Amino acid sequence: MESDTQQIALGLRQGDVVVLETLVEQYQYRLVRYLICLLGRRDGVDDLVQETWLRVLERGSSYDGQSRFEPWLFRVARNIALDAMRKRPMFSLDSNDGDGVRPAPASDKPSPFTLAARTEDADRLARSLQTLEPVYREVLVLRFQEDLSLQEISVVVGAPVSTVASRIYQGLATLRPQFEGETA
Amino acid sequence: MNHHESFQHMIDESLAGHISAEREQSLREHLDTCAPCQEYLSASNRVIAGLGGFSFEVDPTLNARVFASLRRPAQRFQAAQPDRRRWVLIGLAAAVLTMGGSFVDLQFGRLIASVFDIQRTHVQQGLLAFWIVPSLFVLLLFPLLPLLSKVGTHREERIL
Numbered sequence: 001m002e003s004d005t006q007q008i009a010l011g012l013r014q015g016d017v018v019v020l021e022t023l024v025e026q027y028q029y030r031l032v033r034y035l036i037c038l039l040g041r042r043d044g045v046d047d048l049v050q051e052t053w054l055r056v057l058e059r060g061s062s063y064d065g066q067s068r069f070e071p072w073l074f075r076v077a078r079n080i081a082l083d084a085m086r087k088r089p090m091f092s093l094d095s096n097d098g099d100g101v102r103p104a105p106a107s108d109k110p111s112p113f114t115l116a117a118r119t120e121d122a123d124r125l126a127r128s129l130q131t132l133e134p135v136y137r138e139v140l141v142l143r144f145q146e147d148l149s150l151q152e153i154s155v156v157v158g159a160p161v162s163t164v165a166s167r168i169y170q171g172l173a174t175l176r177p178q179f180e181g182e183t184a
Numbered sequence: 185m186n187h188h189e190s191f192q193h194m195i196d197e198s199l200a201g202h203i204s205a206e207r208e209q210s211l212r213e214h215l216d217t218c219a220p221c222q223e224y225l226s227a228s229n230r231v232i233a234g235l236g237g238f239s240f241e242v243d244p245t246l247n248a249r250v251f252a253s254l255r256r257p258a259q260r261f262q263a264a265q266p267d268r269r270r271w272v273l274i275g276l277a278a279a280v281l282t283m284g285g286s287f288v289d290l291q292f293g294r295l296i297a298s299v300f301d302i303q304r305t306h307v308q309q310g311l312l313a314f315w316i317v318p319s320l321f322v323l324l325l326f327p328l329l330p331l332l333s334k335v336g337t338h339r340e341e342r343i344l
Binding site for chain 2: 014015017020021024025028029032033036042046049050053054057058112113115116117118119120121122123124125126140141143144145149150161165168169172173175176177178179180181182
């Protein structure tokens with residue numbers, strides 16, 4: 001009996017619309033969340049999501065079904081987002097110098113994180129997340145939200161495992177001070 | 185790096201899933217008795233819990249829009265599938281024909297020459313010119329055929 005990932009790979013090779021629609025329904029929210037966390041904004045994300053699924057259809061034959069589908073999907077989405085940023089540069093995903101923080105955009109509009117915060121801790125993190133460098137925000141969300149292993153994250157971001165690990169440490173170090181000196 | 189910093193780095197490693205079993209064990213033992221490191225772990229866990237406290241809204245029409253945008257490309261993609269199968273069949277047929285031509289030449293060349301009362305070399309030349317070389321040519325060109333076909337399709341799309 002074929003595993004789920006092999007069935008996905010077969011469906012993608014055949015351009016099977018039913019398989020694609022099932023994948024869209026299953027992964028849409030996680031894809032939207034990943035792209036928002038990667039870009040730090042909400043506008044334009046829906047277009048990138050559409051483009052990502054089109055790319056999944058076009059390049060689906062390169063998914064071999066040997067590993068989980070999520071890392072492959074996020075890798076595709078990341079490439080689409082990078083292409084979009086090259087056309088309309090806002091910030092670089094490759095910049096990771098300094099303390100991992102960049103200036104907050106000058107805008108009265110609440111950040112997507114402020115709007116999406118549903119708990120007190122999330123509310124406290126919202127502003128710091130907005131100013132955190134995308135490379136750190138990205139690995140934090142992939143590790144602690146998407147539950148990807150370091151190896152899988154390394155595939156998504158195209159960086160060695162050691163780099164991914166140090167980005168996670170740096171991201172946690174930037175956000176942690178808000179909760180230090182308190183009992184949980 | 186002082187004693188606590190060393191264990192706090194191990195906490196980071198543990199949270200990232202990048203720690204060996206021995207170091208994890210040593211960390212657990214240390215945490216039982218170290219208040220500053222317990223606090224460090226607690227603050228880290230709250231960051232992780234905080235990251236899970238976001239709920240992004242997704243436009244309820246997004247799935248429908250994605251399905252609509254996929255439908256036509258998916259049909260085109262599926263329509264292109266038989267083409268690939270056809271190219272594979274052509275390649276196989278060319279390989280079989282090349283081998284068949286050589287086989288006929290080797291096994292029946294002399295017989296054909298005697299039946300038609302012609303020289304064996306003429307039979308060979310005829311088979312080469314009208315059978316073996318054309319099928320060999322298709323076989324050698326085979327890897328390029330899908331590429332040529334794709335160029336043609338793109339040109340067609342641009343015209344449309």
